[in-house]
């Protein structure tokens with residue numbers, strides 16, 4: 654059974670954002686997809702303390718429920734990341750979760766996973782969440798397959814014609830990409846190349862020194878430094894998984 658995780662940055666379980674997502678996903682449960690809704694208040698997650706340990710030495714110093722949430726995202730076949738617009742940005746709840754996953758940005762940890770980015774707003778936040786959130790997801794290694802904001806003004810969230818055309822298109826992409834092995838795109842390739850250069854540089858600097866670097870270890874352990882492109886790398890990973 655294919656597993657879709659919807660990470661929703663609103664505490665309102667029946668609010669506009671959750672309702673928008675349920676409308677888009679309507680019918681998928683009956684078709685055999687498992688949908689896992691995650692709200693910020695479901696997990697006890699503290700703010701990042703800024704020590705930078707996750708980048709370099711060890712796991713996060715904060716011991717809370719973040720690893721449980723991360724596992725649900727990593728184990729999913731496709732992820733929806735959504736937030737209402739709060740003062741021209743995503744909610745602090747969602748940003749707190751992303752800050753705590755900061756090392757994923759340097760390791761493309763989502764490894765080509767298909768991701769849909771959504772937001773809702775009243776009147777003037779049409780791009781203020783979907784643009785930065787899509788960028789963050791791409792830096793984390795996700796293949797963003799669709800982005801959409803639903804607003805009250807102009808009326809989209811209560812407009813059945815708009816909702817039905819958006820839902821149809823997003824469902825079509827979800828069903829297509831969830832069946833494919835992880836995919837790359839031009840933004841992921843650019844990101845892979847620049848991060849790879851950083852890791853090669855770090856490797857040179859740390860050569861012969863007994864200094865741990867968790868991110869560099871991740872690149873090495875996963876063989877990512879050996880590949881010319883992200884596309885070649887994720888293809889090799891999906892071949893290994895498929896032969897298991």
Ligand SMILES: Cc1cc2nc3c(=O)[nH]c(=O)nc-3n(C[C@H](O)[C@H](O)[C@H](O)COP(=O)(O)O)c2cc1C
Nearest residue numbers: 663668669670737738740741773774775776777778
């Ligand atoms: C604290 C706060 C700040 C908001 N800021 C904006 C904003 O800058 N622009 C906007 O268009 N809507 C803004 N809104 C409206 C919400 O984005 C909108 O109602 C959203 O659909 C709520 O989603 P929810 O019901 O899932 O929480 C704000 C709402 C709140 C509570």
